[in-house]
Amino acid sequence: MKNSRLTHLDKDGKTKMVDVGDKKITSREAVASGTVKVSPEVIKLIVENKIGKGNVLEIAKIAGIMAAKKTKELIPLCHQINLTHIGLELEIDKLNKKINIQSFVKTKDRTGVEMEALTAVAVAGLTIYDMCKAVDKSMEIGEISLLVKKGGKSGTYVRK
Amino acid sequence: MKNSRLTHLDKDGKTKMVDVGDKKITSREAVASGTVKVSPEVIKLIVENKIGKGNVLEIAKIAGIMAAKKTKELIPLCHQINLTHIGLELEIDKLNKKINIQSFVKTKDRTGVEMEALTAVAVAGLTIYDMCKAVDKSMEIGEISLLVKKGGKSGTYVRK
Amino acid sequence: MKNSRLTHLDKDGKTKMVDVGDKKITSREAVASGTVKVSPEVIKLIVENKIGKGNVLEIAKIAGIMAAKKTKELIPLCHQINLTHIGLELEIDKLNKKINIQSFVKTKDRTGVEMEALTAVAVAGLTIYDMCKAVDKSMEIGEISLLVKKGGKSGTYVRK
Amino acid sequence: MKNSRLTHLDKDGKTKMVDVGDKKITSREAVASGTVKVSPEVIKLIVENKIGKGNVLEIAKIAGIMAAKKTKELIPLCHQINLTHIGLELEIDKLNKKINIQSFVKTKDRTGVEMEALTAVAVAGLTIYDMCKAVDKSMEIGEISLLVKKGGKSGTYVRK
Amino acid sequence: MKNSRLTHLDKDGKTKMVDVGDKKITSREAVASGTVKVSPEVIKLIVENKIGKGNVLEIAKIAGIMAAKKTKELIPLCHQINLTHIGLELEIDKLNKKINIQSFVKTKDRTGVEMEALTAVAVAGLTIYDMCKAVDKSMEIGEISLLVKKGGKSGTYVRK
Amino acid sequence: MKNSRLTHLDKDGKTKMVDVGDKKITSREAVASGTVKVSPEVIKLIVENKIGKGNVLEIAKIAGIMAAKKTKELIPLCHQINLTHIGLELEIDKLNKKINIQSFVKTKDRTGVEMEALTAVAVAGLTIYDMCKAVDKSMEIGEISLLVKKGGKSGTYVRK
Numbered sequence: 001m002k003n004s005r006l007t008h009l010d011k012d013g014k015t016k017m018v019d020v021g022d023k024k025i026t027s028r029e030a031v032a033s034g035t036v037k038v039s040p041e042v043i044k045l046i047v048e049n050k051i052g053k054g055n056v057l058e059i060a061k062i063a064g065i066m067a068a069k070k071t072k073e074l075i076p077l078c079h080q081i082n083l084t085h086i087g088l089e090l091e092i093d094k095l096n097k098k099i100n101i102q103s104f105v106k107t108k109d110r111t112g113v114e115m116e117a118l119t120a121v122a123v124a125g126l127t128i129y130d131m132c133k134a135v136d137k138s139m140e141i142g143e144i145s146l147l148v149k150k151g152g153k154s155g156t157y158v159r160k
Numbered sequence: 161m162k163n164s165r166l167t168h169l170d171k172d173g174k175t176k177m178v179d180v181g182d183k184k185i186t187s188r189e190a191v192a193s194g195t196v197k198v199s200p201e202v203i204k205l206i207v208e209n210k211i212g213k214g215n216v217l218e219i220a221k222i223a224g225i226m227a228a229k230k231t232k233e234l235i236p237l238c239h240q241i242n243l244t245h246i247g248l249e250l251e252i253d254k255l256n257k258k259i260n261i262q263s264f265v266k267t268k269d270r271t272g273v274e275m276e277a278l279t280a281v282a283v284a285g286l287t288i289y290d291m292c293k294a295v296d297k298s299m300e301i302g303e304i305s306l307l308v309k310k311g312g313k314s315g316t317y318v319r320k
Numbered sequence: 321m322k323n324s325r326l327t328h329l330d331k332d333g334k335t336k337m338v339d340v341g342d343k344k345i346t347s348r349e350a351v352a353s354g355t356v357k358v359s360p361e362v363i364k365l366i367v368e369n370k371i372g373k374g375n376v377l378e379i380a381k382i383a384g385i386m387a388a389k390k391t392k393e394l395i396p397l398c399h400q401i402n403l404t405h406i407g408l409e410l411e412i413d414k415l416n417k418k419i420n421i422q423s424f425v426k427t428k429d430r431t432g433v434e435m436e437a438l439t440a441v442a443v444a445g446l447t448i449y450d451m452c453k454a455v456d457k458s459m460e461i462g463e464i465s466l467l468v469k470k471g472g473k474s475g476t477y478v479r480k
Numbered sequence: 481m482k483n484s485r486l487t488h489l490d491k492d493g494k495t496k497m498v499d500v501g502d503k504k505i506t507s508r509e510a511v512a513s514g515t516v517k518v519s520p521e522v523i524k525l526i527v528e529n530k531i532g533k534g535n536v537l538e539i540a541k542i543a544g545i546m547a548a549k550k551t552k553e554l555i556p557l558c559h560q561i562n563l564t565h566i567g568l569e570l571e572i573d574k575l576n577k578k579i580n581i582q583s584f585v586k587t588k589d590r591t592g593v594e595m596e597a598l599t600a601v602a603v604a605g606l607t608i609y610d611m612c613k614a615v616d617k618s619m620e621i622g623e624i625s626l627l628v629k630k631g632g633k634s635g636t637y638v639r640k
Numbered sequence: 641m642k643n644s645r646l647t648h649l650d651k652d653g654k655t656k657m658v659d660v661g662d663k664k665i666t667s668r669e670a671v672a673s674g675t676v677k678v679s680p681e682v683i684k685l686i687v688e689n690k691i692g693k694g695n696v697l698e699i700a701k702i703a704g705i706m707a708a709k710k711t712k713e714l715i716p717l718c719h720q721i722n723l724t725h726i727g728l729e730l731e732i733d734k735l736n737k738k739i740n741i742q743s744f745v746k747t748k749d750r751t752g753v754e755m756e757a758l759t760a761v762a763v764a765g766l767t768i769y770d771m772c773k774a775v776d777k778s779m780e781i782g783e784i785s786l787l788v789k790k791g792g793k794s795g796t797y798v799r800k
Numbered sequence: 801m802k803n804s805r806l807t808h809l810d811k812d813g814k815t816k817m818v819d820v821g822d823k824k825i826t827s828r829e830a831v832a833s834g835t836v837k838v839s840p841e842v843i844k845l846i847v848e849n850k851i852g853k854g855n856v857l858e859i860a861k862i863a864g865i866m867a868a869k870k871t872k873e874l875i876p877l878c879h880q881i882n883l884t885h886i887g888l889e890l891e892i893d894k895l896n897k898k899i900n901i902q903s904f905v906k907t908k909d910r911t912g913v914e915m916e917a918l919t920a921v922a923v924a925g926l927t928i929y930d931m932c933k934a935v936d937k938s939m940e941i942g943e944i945s946l947l948v949k950k951g952g953k954s955g956t957y958v959r960k
Contacts, residue, residue, distance in 0.1 A: 015215055015861055019885035021827060021906050027501060034301075055175050055378065061495055062382050062556050063236050069552055069560055070234070072869055074283050075290045076223050076862050080869055080882035082560035084590060085499035106501050108590075110884060114297070115290050122282045122301065123234050130235045130275050137274070137309065137317050141194075141282065142302030149297065157297050175381055179405035181347060181426050187661060215858065221655055222716050222862050229712055229720055232389055236382050240389055240402035242720035244750060245659035266661050268750075270404060270428075335535050335701055339725035341667060341746050354621075375495050383556050392709055394550070394603050395610045396543050396702050400709055400722035430724060430748075434617070435610050442602045442621065443554050450555045450595050457594070457629065457637050461514075461602070462622030469617065477617050507821060538695065541815055542702050542876050549872055549880055562880035564910060565819035586821050588910075655855050674941075695815050703876050714870070714923050715930045716863050754937070755930050762922045762941065763874050770875045770915050777914070777949065777957050781834075781922065782942030789937065797937050 017077045023110040028151030032117035034144035036099045036128045039136040043094055046132075056131045057090045060101070064088045064124030068105055071119045081109045083116060088124055099128055102147075114146050177237045183270040188311030192277035194304035196259045196288045199296040203254055206292075216291045217250040220261070224248045224284030228265055231279045241269045243276060248284055259288055262307075274306050337397045343430040348471030352437035354464035356419045356448045359456040363414055366452075376451045377410045380421070384408045384444030388425055391439045401429045403436060408444055419448055422467075434466050497557045503590040508631030512597035514624035516579045516608045519616040523574055526612075536611045537570040540581070544568045544604030548585055551599045561589045563596060568604055579608055582627075594626050657717045663750040668791030672757035674784035676739045676768045679776040683734055686772075696771045697730045700741070704728045704764030708745055708756045715759070721749045723756060728764055739768055742787075754786050817877045823910040828951030830905050832917035834944035835898045836928045839936040843894055846932075856931045857890040860901075864888045864924030868905055871919045881909045883916060888924055899928055902947075914946050 038046075046056050065086045072080045085106040093100050103120040105113045125141035132139065149157040198206075206216055225246045232240045245266040253260055263280040265273045285301035292299065309317040358366075366376050385406045392400045405426040413420055423440040425433045445461035452459065469477040518526075526536050545566045552560045565586040573580050583600040585593045605621035612619065629637040678686075686696055705726045712720045725746040733740055743760040745753045765781035772779065789797040838846075846856050865886045872880045885906040893900050903920040905913045925941035932939065949957040 015219060015858065015865070016887040017865055017883070017885055019906060021884035021908055058375065058378055058495065059175060059236050059382055062379060063234065065495070065497055066386075066553075066556055067234055070230075073866070074223065074227055074230070075287050076219050076866055078290060079884070082562065082589075082882065083497070084501035084559070085497055087496040106499060108501055109882075114293060115286065118286055118289060118301070122286055125304070126275065126278055126282055127235050129278060130238060133274060137306055138319060139305070140302075141278070141304040142300075144285070144301040145299070146297055159298060175378065175385070176407040177385055177403070177405055179426060181404035181428055218655065218855065218858055219862055222859055225655070225657055226713075226716055226866075233386075236386055239404070242402065242722065242749075243657070244661035244719070245657055247656040266659060268661055269402075335539060335698065335705070336727040337705055337723070337725055339746060341724035341748055379495060379556050383554065387554055390550075390554070393706075394543065394547055395607050396539050396706055398610060399724070402722065429722075434613060435606065438606055438609060438621070442606055445624070446595065446598055446602055447555050449598060450558055453594060457626050458639060459625070460622075461598070461624040462620075464605070464621040465619070466617055479618060535698065538698055538815065539702055542699055545815070545817055546706075546873070546876055562882065562909075563817070564821035564879070565817055567816040586819060588821055655859060699815060699876050703874065707874055710870075710874070714863065714867055715927050716859050718930060754933060755926065758926055758929060758941070762926055765944070766915065766918055766922055767875050769918060770878055773914060777946055778959060779945070780942075781918070781944040782940075784925070784941040785939070786937055799938060 017079065020079060020110040023153065025108055025110055026151050027108050028112050029106045030113045030117035030146065031102065031104050031148040032121045032146050033100065033102045034121040034125050035101065035142060036125050037140040038097055038099060038132065039138065040097060042132045042136050043092060043097060045135060047092060056128060059131060060124040060127040061088045061090055063127040064103060064120040067123030068116045068120040071116045074119060075115050078115050079111050081107050081111065081113060081116065083107050083113065086120060088120060090124065101125055112149055112152055114149055118144060118146060177239065180239060180270040183313065185268055185270055186311050187268055188272050189266045190273045190277035190306065191262065191264050191308040192281045192306050193260065193262045194281040194285050195261065195302060196285045197300040198257055198259060198292065199298065200257060202292045202296050203252060203257060205295060207252060216288060219291060220284040220287040221248045221250055223287040224263060224280040227283030228276045228280040231276045234279060235275050238275050239271050241267050241271065241273060241276065243267050243273065246280060248280060250284065261285055272309055272312055274309055278304060278306060337399065340399060340430040345428055345430055346471050347428050348432050349426045350433045350437035350466065351422065351424050351468040352441045352466050353420065353422045354441040354445050355421065355462060356445050357460040358417055358419060358452065359458065360417060362452045362456050363412060363417060365455060367412060376448060379451060380444040380447040381408045381410055383447035384423060384440040387443030388436045388440040391436045394439060395435050398435050399431050401427050401431065401433060401436065403427050403433065406440060408440060410444065421445055432469055432472055434469055438464060438466060497559065500559060500590040505588055505590055506631050507588055508592050509586045510593045510597035510626065511582065511584050511628040512601045512626050513580065513582045514601040514605050515581065515622060516605050517620040518577055518579060518612065519618065520577060522612045522616050523572060523577060525615060527572060536608060539611060540604040540607040541568045541570055543607035544583060544600040547603030548596045548600040551596045554599060555595050558595050559591050561587050561591065561593060561596065563587050563593065566600065568600060570604065581605055592629055592632055594629055598624060598626060657719065660719060660750040665748055665750055666791050667748055668752050669746045670753045670757035670786065671742065671744050671788040672761045672786050673740065673742045674761040674765050675741065675782060676765050677780040678737055678739060678772065679778065680737060682772045682776050683732060683737060685775060687732060696768060699771060700764040700767040701728045701730055703767035704743060704760040707763030708760040711756045711759045715755050718755050719751050721747050721751065721753060721756065723747050723753065726760060728760060730764065741765055752789055752792055754789055758784060758786060817879065820879060820910040825908055825910055826951050828907050828909065828912050830913045830917035830946065831902065831948040832921045832946050833900065833902045834921040834925050835900055835942060836925050837898055837940040838932065839938065840897060842932045842936050843892060843897060845935060847892060856928060859931060860924040860927040861888045861890055863927035864903060864920040867923030868916045868920040871916045874919060875915050878915050879911050881907050881911065881913060881916065883907050883913065886920060888920055890924065901925055912949055912952055914949055918944060918946060
């Protein structure tokens with residue numbers, strides 16, 4: 001097991017952005033998900049008030065889409081990639097007192113879009129927190145993980 | 161229980177940035193935390209290689225600090241606040257196969273800095289994922305929550 | 321009538337950001353408005369489809385709020401001001417085939433927020449164009465003007 | 481007439497960034513225009529003072545070019561496109577008391593650059609307002625519209 | 641001589657943004673300067689062509705002013721400061737084949753604006769390079785230093 | 801010698817972003833360098849304190865990499881280019897009391913990456929200044945120049 005497997009570190013452990021110039025331009029996709037654990041009070045407020053609900057989830061969705069486009073500014077060693085598609089789905093899971101977030105990101109470029117998908121989920125979650133924090137400060141954003149990654153030399157990854 | 165408790169929505173459910181003009185300028189602080197669940201292989205790589213380890217955590221820390229300053233650009237209805245202090249602590253928890261992240265944020269302004277603290281944690285976690293994803297794509301970023309909030313009219317909040 | 325009235329130009333016509341260091345910190349407000357002229361088809365699509373309508377106007381509103389926070393990055397000689405409130409109202413004017421946009425911006429700072437209010441309106445208008453351009457490319461964004469300005473040494477301005 | 485014509489909304493009316501991955505990379509151009517109505521006093525100040533004039537229009541031009549590059553950050557569902565050319569022309573129309581703004585934008589990408597051209601015009605107009613607002617607050621930015629769009633499957637559009 | 645003098649590193653050498661919350665809000669200023677060494681050909685082109693000259697220096701000036709406002713995004717541990725004034729002077733020094741750049745920055749805040757002044761100079765220099773690089777790639781940007789710093793507990797600094 | 805050689809100015813001296821649409825997509829590289837002159841005290845602090853040293857240079861490196869990605873936002877007429885690689889090397893030159901900075905930038909695009917390489921060096925230098933300015937305000941950032949440029953119609957440039 002070699003240090004060089006941490007691909008952002010070069011031979012002497014010096015930080016660099018990986019050189020992807022020799023990678024092929026191919027279709028690449030990533031799906032990520034996460035959750036926000038919310039109190040029953042927050043669930044009730046969002047569900048019963050139709051306008052309110054629409055807004056909380058809608059604003060979180062917009063925030064996630066816009067954040068995916070900012071990934072390269074947030075993650076220091078991330079490459080600049082122009083995305084061809086960003087989608088977010090949010091749903092309220094009353095039973096488990098959670099808001100589920102899922103993102104779908106695509107590009108045709110030399111490197112994958114996992115970070116863009118994960119960033120979209122994280123910022124959508126943070127936005128839900130911001131929208132509802134006056135009611136409940138104990139919300140928890142979590143379970144942020146990569147579900148699927150397609151395209152590129154390393155092939156398809158599906159989370160078990 | 162009224163909709164108006166969702167303070168970002170006005171009487172008719174229309175989105176707006178809360179008016180904080182009448183709030184007092186006071187010292188405000190927030191502490192947030194989160195974790196990245198990592199595989200034993202990732203732990204080993206980070207722990208054994210001193211330079212590598214320093215870099216992964218160091219870059220995540222820088223990313224978190226810089227992200228705190230970008231909170232207002234990421235969270236649609238967040239106010240613009242100039243922070244007087246941002247600190248991040250990262251530590252490897254071998255036993256539980258986690259990297260623990262904690263952020264400390266301060267300001268002297270009219271509204272709190274919870275979102276800045278949470279954003280710092282989330283982006284530090286995303287950066288760890290980015291640094292190590294060549295080794296392990298199953299990492300999970302989570303448990304992002306507010307530990308402490310001080311200052312302002314609503315007083316001190318401590319997570320139970 | 322002196323050139324120095326163009327306050328962004330100094331004595332020799334050299335560009336600079338006006339020095340506002342000696343101005344007082346006071347409450348300052350600005351109200352701006354604008355319109356997007358749309359075809360009957362666009363009106364119909366937005367009005368009849370409740371979800372669609374909510375989204376078009378909602379996304380434009382979010383875009384406007386976020387743009388107000390970016391004013392200092394867009395307008396070269398604009399000061400950096402932290403806003404205490406940003407609100408946007410959008411309404412469909414069927415009779416005149418327009419979408420009316422109005423913004424309300426506040427701060428407690430040394431200089432006014434006219435540019436922030438105008439920028440919010442302009443970007444909300446651009447976003448409406450983006451959302452509907454697949455249906456109609458002939459939309460026109462216009463009538464962007466300052467309605468009211470309050471606070472500061474120059475006092476209250478109300479558009480006639 | 482179907483809702484799906486509002487291409488940013490998917491089947492269930494949920495917001496998303498349109499998937500352009502299957503579109504061809506072609507040369508695409510857009511020309512947009514707009515105006516700033518100004519008082520005779522502003523016209524006089526700009527016209528008579530050569531340095532001043534140069535600066536007001538020059539700074540507006542730079543602001544417009546830089547804003548075109550920021551379009552993806554301003555318009556929530558806009559794709560990230562790297563432009564190959566951005567040009568702006570500004571001229572004073574004494575007779576009609578207007579400053580005319582025209583933008584020319586090009587790319588070789590999968591989707592059009594209408595929004596980039598319109599954003600350049602809008603921000604150039606806002607900058608003129610900012611430069612001259614100490615003299616006249618009644619200026620009006622308007623008539624922002626797409627003149628020509630070339631390239632892509634939908635072909636050429638010319639405003640009537 | 642203690643490590644703690646490197647104020648961005650805490651006791652254990654861990655990176656953090658210095659806590660300035662207890663510092664007083666006072667008037668603070670900084671003056672910085674730098675140069676771009678250019679070939680005689682570049683000097684000639686800029687000097688003889690009046691329009692061209694105006695533009696090269698004008699665009700560099702605008703770029704410097706806008707960069708000062710972005711300092712907090714560029715320098716990882718820099719505080720967010722809202723500047724009350726930014727000015728830049730550029731002059732051609734034919735004899736020494738240089739373009740001299742000087743910046744003047746002010747704020748009323750808890751920490752100094754040295755970095756903002758230095759960033760303005762550096763980015764103005766980079767912009768001159770960009771404007772003229774088709775003619776001469778051997779230009780050198782340098783001598784970027786702090787001339788004066790006023791305000792705050794540490795008092796006035798004047799470069800010898 | 802023609803004005804048109806200043807390629808950012810069109811025939812009438814009007815500012816524009818050069819049209820690179822007809823240039824070929826090729827591999828392009830740039831190497832730039834610069835220095836920060838530091839006092840013996842700063843050298844000593846950085847060299848003797850291993851953690852401290854690691855951090856100062858590490859943070860400067862991260863700052864340089866992130867700045868390279870922001871070049872298009874800083875330099876008004878710079879094209880938007882997605883880089884495939886960014887690397888920075890920093891070393892302490894005790895003898896000459898300097899920190900040497902070198903950047904390596906690559907892309908596959910229609911125009912060169914000189915500005916990205918130079919911007920990375922300049923911002924790394926500014927960051928070193930920021931990290932050490934509590935100890936020494938007389939540091940000087942300089943000698944920022946292009947060492948090598950490869951790719952594109954104009955071929956290879958090597959600084960003499």
